[in-house]
Amino acid sequence: MKQQTRAIYITVALLIALLFIGCIGIPLISGSHFSVKSNWNIIAGGNDKGQGTKPDDTGKNAGKPDVLTESEESIARRAALKEDLDKGLFILVNKQNPVDSSYKPNDLTAIKYFAADRSEVGRYLRAEAAEAFNLLSETAAEEGHQIVVTTAYRSYAFQSTLYNNYVKIHGQQEADTFSAQPGKSEHQTGLAADVSSPSVNYQLTKDYINTPEGKWLNDNAYRFGFIIRFPKGKEDITGYMYEPWHIRYVGKTAAKEIFDKGFTLEEYLEKEI
Ligand SMILES: [Zn+2]
Structure with a gap:
């Protein structure tokens, strides 16, 4: 009887532990995963060659559209120089x-x-x-x-x-x-x-x-x-x-x-x- 009782206690404890991980742990992991993926998409989309910069471990580049800005500047520069070239x-x-x-x-x-x-x-x-x-x-x-x-x-x-x-x-x-x-x-x-x-x-x-x-x-x-x-x-x-x-x-x-x-x-x- 004692062994059976101990087994029941252990089973219940394991179930509680699994429920706890299920409620809190998994959403945390999921959230982190989607967050990184989201940043990656933003940066990748900003590069006119279609090659993004992977967010680094510190998250320094996360969400910053630096590549996008630089690309727009480059396009504006080319347009300005073409205009001036055409004007002689x-x-x-x-x-x-x-x-x-x-x-x-x-x-x-x-x-x-x-x-x-x-x-x-x-x-x-x-x-x-x-x-x-x-x-x-x-x-x-x-x-x-x-x-x-x-x-x-x-x-x-x-x-x-x-x-x-x-x-x-x-x-x-x-x-x-x-x-x-x-x-x-x-x-x-x-x-x-x-x-x-x-x-x-x-x-x-x-x-x-x-x-x-x-x-x-x-x-x-x-x-x-x-x-x-x-x-x-x-x-x-x-x-x-x-x-x-x-x-x-x-x-x-x-x-x-x-x-x-x-x-x-x-x-x-x-x-x-
Ligand atoms: Zn002169």
């Missing part, structure tokens, strides 16, 4: 890539801020670049710096006169280091401008980078879609000496990437576009 903002004009003598942009627009003693015919940029420069100049002024255009657009004929004068004074070899032969100047694209400030008496000089205006331009031009086109140390790539005053409009997306990566336009077009 990445036109490359240098010693190896001349532009036709008859090339003239059809949307040249007068800029608002310029050095008063320079030729009036050089006070134009393509519409979008002119608007961007006006904003650059106004923002610089708000921060205490006067930055104005000395020459922006130059026609083929204008560049011919300028270059031939430099050759007469300096000889061709020297002239070629700082002045473009006609057809090889990006000033003809209406996307480039030489700028200066009162602190260097509106001259174009390497000392510009040592002035507050030149530093501001160097650090902020990209915010308005411009790059310093002939950077220091890249003379072998651009074919020109360092010109802290020569800015080139490429649109905000490319300008920021060029600024962040320290590229020239030549390197950027080869590696990124």
Whole structure:
């Protein structure tokens, strides 16, 4: 009888234990399983290649749509660059890539801020670049710096006169280091401008980078879609000496990437576009 009673007690205890696990334990395990699966689906769905990132053991990535955001940014970047490419903002004009003598942009627009003693015919940029420069100049002024255009657009004929004068004074070899032969100047694209400030008496000089205006331009031009086109140390790539005053409009997306990566336009077009 005693053994039978003990067996009954043990059976009842086991039944109670099983009921306890059945009510509490199993839902916990199930809940955990579905939770992980749910997170995995969200992350996997966010990747445009259809390959998700497995949630790690710490649950750090759980529920965070990082991959989704990055993918959207990448798509937006491609769209912005395509738009700027179609607008002709990445036109490359240098010693190896001349532009036709008859090339003239059809949307040249007068800029608002310029050095008063320079030729009036050089006070134009393509519409979008002119608007961007006006904003650059106004923002610089708000921060205490006067930055104005000395020459922006130059026609083929204008560049011919300028270059031939430099050759007469300096000889061709020297002239070629700082002045473009006609057809090889990006000033003809209406996307480039030489700028200066009162602190260097509106001259174009390497000392510009040592002035507050030149530093501001160097650090902020990209915010308005411009790059310093002939950077220091890249003379072998651009074919020109360092010109802290020569800015080139490429649109905000490319300008920021060029600024962040320290590229020239030549390197950027080869590696990124
Ligand atoms: Zn220039």
